[in-house]
Amino acid sequence: MKNTSKKGAWIGLLCIAALLAAVVVLENVLDPNKNIMVFTALKKGAVYALVAVSMNLLNGFTGLFSLGQAGFMLLGAYTYAILTIPTSQRDAVYYIYNGSAINFSLPELFGGGAVGLVLGVLLALILGGCVAAVVAWLIGLPVLRLKSDYLAIATLGFGEIIRAVFQWDKLGPVTNGANALKNFPTFTSFNIQNANGETVLRLSTFVAFLLAGVCIAVIVLLINSTYGRAFKAIRDDEVAAEAMGINLSRHKRLAFVISSFFAGFGGGMFAMFANQAQAKTFTTAMTYEILLIVVIGGIGSVSGSCIAAFLYVAASEWWLRFLDAETFIGGVKVPLLRNGFRMVVFSVVIMIVVLFFRRGIMGDKELPDLLKKRRKEGAVK
């Protein structure tokens, strides 16, 4: 048994390595300026996959229905942005508040250059996650005592509170008020350039995949550990789990804090993707979007969440774009196609999934489970 699981882990690692290599090759073969949509979808998909998996850890594996994801992403995004804006850019970004209250940037503290960039960005992302985790711990003290839908509403409310606090004028020198934070290192900063400023090796999508991949791998390891089994026991039956000696409040808090850490990390990555961090983007609608990804992928399936994240982002950002443009076929205008129609079609599709395919793409199965089943069926034949 132990042998097979080890073998499975190796195969999984190999698959991920192959995927990462494929991304590097793809990005350097295709011209990103001509295929903007492909790479936008890939990067945003990677970010959303991480956030969706972190939400799934809470909603799907621990059975805590939380809707505070956007709030934790906001914390991560702001922490990342505040810590990494280069000191020379601070006056330009914080021009309304006559400069920033914080006058250092992590990449420069690490000596700048490539090493400083990698270490600084990584540390800022991790710190973003930590800020989200600490806040989650504080919020969790009162909120986690609530049951199902009350918990959902309380965490939803918390997201709104966070958003209001970050737009507060008095915090302007730190958070830049309601204005966007920008000019910090983004995914494109990781493209390697030669002395003439020409891009030699494009790594921006690779970095997004690598970061998301490592985080998701950590979450998977956690789910397969004793803690993960305790989470699932709580989801299936709280009373029985407690009777088996699982400390309910401790495990719930743990799940909440860890999920928030990765949501914060994902928030920092979202800022890198969007090239800016602004409180008004992290609305309840964003939480709903992530929740719908989790539902489409299957509540309780990590690989489902990942697949659904890419499908969702690709469909909404790229494949369905044509629905927004007025089209003429043979001189006749196609009816209904107009700005906004894409989202209508999209939400109808989501409703169909929610109503008729309630288990989503994967149910609570993982990708390897499906493959195994097929192999078994083949053996019987």
Place this chain on the structure above:
Amino acid sequence: MQYAISILLSGVSLGGQYALIAIGYTMVYGILRLINFAHGDVFMVAGLMMVYLTASLPLAVSIPLVLILTVLLGFVIERAAYKPLREAPRMSVMISAIGVSYLLQNLATYITGGLPQMYPEIPGISATVSIAGVSTKWVTIVTPVLVLVLVAALTQLINHTKVGMAMRAVAKDFETAQLMGIKINAVISVTFIIGSFLAAVGSVLYFTNYQSIVPLSGSLPGLRAFVAAVFGGIGSIPGAVVGAFIIGLSESIIKGSNWSIFSDAFTFALLIIILVVKPTGLFGEKVTDKV
């Protein structure tokens, strides 16, 4: 002094408008144990219908038509999105409600083109009036009165009619009520119809005050009304009304101070506090969980 009166007036009228929405939340929750996230958007759609209908029809026709169409919308949403999931876990129904809300918002964006729509002036309640030296719209005074009348009528309906008795029975115990021969689906439909009707009335009053409608204008009033319903004790109609007036007043007081950006934060902080201190709300019944 005048400032205080004007804040008080706007708070009371806002509270009344929230009360009409909150009743819809509280009744649905009482029966289905479902937070109907789409309710705020039904309220917004009622506003948009008014804009489009008054463009071609006289007011005397369009107001009743808006009420009827909104009721129909609430009925259809229940039948299409919630009824198929009656046996499913509660979370699925809630996710379906979020899906409906998403759909209504996107539909509204498509139809309006994302541009804010101006709500029509309604003669009578749009006119200004001055009370104790404060000038305000008639709607400010009409709202609390209308709310009280409607709530009184609703209480009569629930306490003294057969449908009302059925609703109380279903709220108490879903399965036993079904065994006693109550047509559950009919009762649930009636609940949604009443809720949507009140939301439509609320939208007429609310948008006469805040005239521009965007596809997202339903979501925040909806959430605030839901907070009001929880605050008053979810499932209880007088609770929802009292909660709504408290939320409306505190919102208007905070909006009038230097802390206006925190008005929603305060509302939600209030929610978290009440949930932690007294989860059943002001008037809620105590529920014991069965193992």
